[in-house]
Amino acid sequence: MSASKSAAHILKRVLMVPPKHFTVEYSINPWMGGIVDKQKAHQQWDSLKSAIEKAGVQVLTMEQTKGLPDQVFVCNSGLVYDNKVYLSRFRHKERTGEQPLYLEWFKKNNISTIGEGYEEIFEGGGDAVFSDRNTLWAGYGERSSKSVYERIKALGSFDIVLCDMILPNFYHLDTCFAPVDETTSLYYPPAFSEATNKEILRRLPNSIAVSEAEANAFVCNAITIRDTVISPIGVSQNTKKALTARGKQVEEVDMSEFMKSGGACQCLVLRFHRVKRNDFTNNYGYGPFGIGPTNGGFDSFGFYRDKYYNSGLPPLYSFASYRNYYHEISFHKNKYGQPAPTDFEVLQQERFGPYYDGVWGYADHSKNWFGKKR
Numbered sequence: 179m180s181a182s183k184s185a186a187h188i189l190k191r192v193l194m195v196p197p198k199h200f201t202v203e204y205s206i207n208p209w210m211g212g213i214v215d216k217q218k219a220h221q222q223w224d225s226l227k228s229a230i231e232k233a234g235v236q237v238l239t240m241e242q243t244k245g246l247p248d249q250v251f252v253c254n255s256g257l258v259y260d261n262k263v264y265l266s267r268f269r270h271k272e273r274t275g276e277q278p279l280y281l282e283w284f285k286k287n288n289i290s291t292i293g294e295g296y297e298e299i300f301e302g303g304g305d306a307v308f309s310d311r312n313t314l315w316a317g318y319g320e321r322s323s324k325s326v327y328e329r330i331k332a333l334g335s336f337d338i339v340l341c342d343m344i345l346p347n348f349y350h351l352d353t354c355f356a357p358v359d360e361t362t363s364l365y366y367p368p369a370f371s372e373a374t375n376k377e378i379l380r381r382l383p384n385s386i387a388v389s390e391a392e393a394n395a396f397v398c399n400a401i402t403i404r405d406t407v408i409s410p411i412g413v414s415q416n417t418k419k420a421l422t423a424r425g426k427q428v429e430e431v432d433m434s435e436f437m438k439s440g441g442a443c444q445c446l447v448l449r450f451h452r453v454k455r456n457d458f459t460n461n462y463g464y465g466p467f468g469i470g471p472t473n474g475g476f477d478s479f480g481f482y483r484d485k486y487y488n489s490g491l492p493p494l495y496s497f498a499s500y501r502n503y504y505h506e507i508s509f510h511k512n513k514y515g516q517p518a519p520t521d522f523e524v525l526q527q528e529r530f531g532p533y534y535d536g537v538w539g540y541a542d543h544s545k546n547w548f549g550k551k552r
C-alpha cells in the first residue's frame with residue numbers, strides 16, 4: 179500500500195472549457211461522428227461542473243475559441259504537477275491550434291511551463307494520470323509517444339508506469355483506466371498488454387475490471403473526488419457493488435453529446451492537485467496559532483506583524499505572495515495588481531537576513547523563534 183494520499187484526495191481544482199463552439203466536424207478517433215445537440219451539450223457540461231463542485235473541487239473556466247471544437251477536452255492541454263505543467267503537443271493537426279491558447283492560459287496563471295517546442299507527441303491528462311503524488315500512469319500507443327516520458331521526468335520525482343495500450347478504440351489512457359484510490363482503479367483489461375495488466379494489479383491490487391459494455395459506455399472515463407466516483411452513465415451493478423465495498427459512491431452523468439467526439443467526464447477537466455506543503459506550514463497552509471500572513475499576529479517565521487504596519491506601501495504579504503510562498507499556484511492577483519514574486523525564498527532572505535535560513539520546520543515552526551537558537 180502506498181504511503182501517499184490518493185490523487186482523488188488531493189484534487190483541489192479543475193479547469194473546464196464551456197462548450198460554446200463544440201461540434202464534431204472531423205474524425206480523429208473511432209468514436210467521432212453524429213450531430214451534436216448544442217443545448218444538450220451545455221446541459222450535460224453544466225451538470226458535470228455541478229457534480230464536481232458538489233464534491234468539493236473548485237472549477238476554473240477558460241473560453242473556447244471558435245474553429246477548435248475539441249478544445250472542450252481541456253484535459254489534453256498538458257500535465258500539471260505542483261506549479262508546473264508539461265505542455266501537450268497534439269498528434270493531429272486538427273488540434274494543434276489549441277496549443278498556443280493553453281500556453282497563454284498557463285502563463286497568465288503563473289504556472290511554469292515545460293515542453294514548449296518539444297518534438298515528442300504528448301496529449302496531457304488524456305494519456306497521463308497520477309494515482310498519487312509518487313505514481314504517474316503513462317499511456318502511449320495511438321496518441322502520446324513512449325519517448326515523451328523521458329522528458330516528463332523534468333516535472334518532478336515520481337515513478338512513471340509505462341502503459342502499453344493495444345486497442346484503437348481506447349486511444350487515450352483515460353478511456354480505459356481511471357485511478358480511484360490508493361489501491362484501486364477502474365480499468366478495461368483487453369485495452370492493455372499483458373505486462374501492463376500485471377503492473378496495474380501489482381500496484382493497485384483492488385482494481386476493478388470493467389466489462390466490454392461498460393468500457394464502451396466510457397465508464398473508465400470517470401473522475402474520483404475523495405469518495406465520489408463521477409462517471410458517464412452505464413456503471414454495472416457489479417462495479418457499483420465493488421466501489422461501494424471500497425467506500426465509494428457513484429454519481430452518473432449523461433455525457434452522450436461528448437461521446438460523439440470520443441470523450442466524457444475526465445476528458446473535460448484538467449486537474450490541479452493540492453501542492454505539497456513546506457515543512458514550516460501545517461496542513462491548512464498556516465503558521466502557528468492558525469494565523470495566516472494576511473492577518474495580524476505571528477506568521478510562520480515567528481515574527482509578529484499587524485495588518486497595517488506597512489501602511490501607505492503595498493503590504494509585505496499579499497494574497498498572491500502568500501499563495502506563492504506556500505507553494506500554491508496563485509490564480510488571483512492582489513489588489514495592487516502586482517504579480518506574485520517569482521522567487522519568494524530569495525525575497526524572504528533579503529527581508530529577514532540571518533533570521534531566515536530556509537530550513538524551518540520544527541513543531542514551533544522555527545528554531546530561531548524569538549532569537550531562540552537550538
Ligand SMILES: NC(=[NH2+])NCCC[C@H](N)C(=O)O
Pocket residue numbers: 206207210248251253254273303304305350352353439440441442444445
Ligand atoms: N482525454 C480524452 N480522452 N480526450 C478526448 C479527446 C477527444 C477528441 N475528439 C480527440 O480525439 O482528440
